[in-house]
Amino acid sequence: MKTLDMNHAPLLQVTDLHKHYAPPRRWLGKTRAPVQAVNGVSFSIRRGETLALVGESGCGKTTTAKSVMRLVEPTSGSVRLEGTELLSLDAQAMRQRRKDLQIIFQDPYASLSPRMSAGEIVAEPLRSFGVGSKTERRDRVDALFARVGLRPEATAKYPSEFSGGQRQRIGIARALALGPRLIVCDEPVSALDVSVQAQVINLLMDLQEEMGLAYLFVAHDLAVVRHISHRVAVMYLGQIVEMGAREAIFSAPAHPYTEVLLSAAPDPRPGTAREVRLLRGDPPSPANPPSGCRFHTRCPMAEEVCSTHAPPLSTRGSADSERWVACHFR
Numbered sequence: 001m002k003t004l005d006m007n008h009a010p011l012l013q014v015t016d017l018h019k020h021y022a023p024p025r026r027w028l029g030k031t032r033a034p035v036q037a038v039n040g041v042s043f044s045i046r047r048g049e050t051l052a053l054v055g056e057s058g059c060g061k062t063t064t065a066k067s068v069m070r071l072v073e074p075t076s077g078s079v080r081l082e083g084t085e086l087l088s089l090d091a092q093a094m095r096q097r098r099k100d101l102q103i104i105f106q107d108p109y110a111s112l113s114p115r116m117s118a119g120e121i122v123a124e125p126l127r128s129f130g131v132g133s134k135t136e137r138r139d140r141v142d143a144l145f146a147r148v149g150l151r152p153e154a155t156a157k158y159p160s161e162f163s164g165g166q167r168q169r170i171g172i173a174r175a176l177a178l179g180p181r182l183i184v185c186d187e188p189v190s191a192l193d194v195s196v197q198a199q200v201i202n203l204l205m206d207l208q209e210e211m212g213l214a215y216l217f218v219a220h221d222l223a224v225v226r227h228i229s230h231r232v233a234v235m236y237l238g239q240i241v242e243m244g245a246r247e248a249i250f251s252a253p254a255h256p257y258t259e260v261l262l263s264a265a266p267d268p269r270p271g272t273a274r275e276v277r278l279l280r281g282d283p284p285s286p287a288n289p290p291s292g293c294r295f296h297t298r299c300p301m302a303e304e305v306c307s308t309h310a311p312p313l314s315t316r317g318s319a320d321s322e323r324w325v326a327c328h329f330r
């Protein structure tokens with residue numbers, strides 16, 4: 001397992017991030033409420049660390065990741081990369097910082113231009129930032145192809161000529177081209193066969209160890225998260241409800257929602273089968289979230305206070321200062 005830089009300020013510090021989408025239009029004379037896709041999310045990532053964002057579909061994890069990169073523009077909050085506030089940068093300055101901040105998408109086929117060869121795709125960020133001469137860029141692309149496990153002749157092929165796993169390797173090579181410090185991985189293996197998933201995850205872990213990369217890893221597959229992450233943040237309806245070290249979260253989840261989420265994921269350790277628990281009802285709309293604790297309409301432990309007072313995300317004390325939980329009773 002990787003070693004972490006525990007001694008310095010975080011590489012990425014996200015504070016009170018919000019992303020609200022304006023309602024599309026009035027409907028039958030009624031004004032619709034904004035959709036609160038991300039509502040007050042805070043976390044940090046150290047150099048060389050993987051923080052996984054997990055939760056049900058629609059919980060806001062991908063919007064959070066895209067807001068960090070300003071691929072969607074946050075409504076408010078702060079995103080500091082090595083101390084620089086990204087949300088106050090103009091377009092030109094933000095473009096420059098993207099050298100340090102790259103993304104790997106879920107669907108490697110959709111994210112690669114079908115009209116460019118694989119070599120051109122990986123060289124594109126270098127060309128766009130004016131890095132090196134043509135020959136130096138070609139050498140850099142060859143080295144990146146070798147590093148992600150693609151043969152040199154693959155540079156001349158087009159995306160349609162590769163398998164899904166190979167296309168994701170091209171996406172990884174492109175993300176590495178400018179030497180980033182942080183890579184946002186948006187469900188990077190969920191579109192791949194299970195056997196290929198392990199190869200790509202192991203490649204990401206090797207690259208992290210070799211280059212000291214940090215990952216913000218968005219995923220719904222908890223087996224993958226358990227394998228790759230150092231820490232885990234669990235999201236429900238646009239908010240983080242629990243965050244902590246991977247093993248602490250998986251072995252002793254504290255928030256009732258985390259307990260339900262993990263009960264559906266098989267524990268690989270022998271003799272640790274969990275009772276599968278089901279949530280009642282559907283997730284509420286982020287345009288009209290429940291009052292108080294947003295989970296109270298589905299929580300098996302809810303009491304009266306839960307519908308009126310929102311529990312803050314707070315640390316559990318010196319015994320586990322890295323564990324944060326948003327629940328009145330945990």
Ligand code: SF4
Nearest residue numbers: 293296299306327328
């Ligand atoms: Fe459940 Fe109440 Fe805790 Fe929310 S605050 S998770 S509703 S017990």
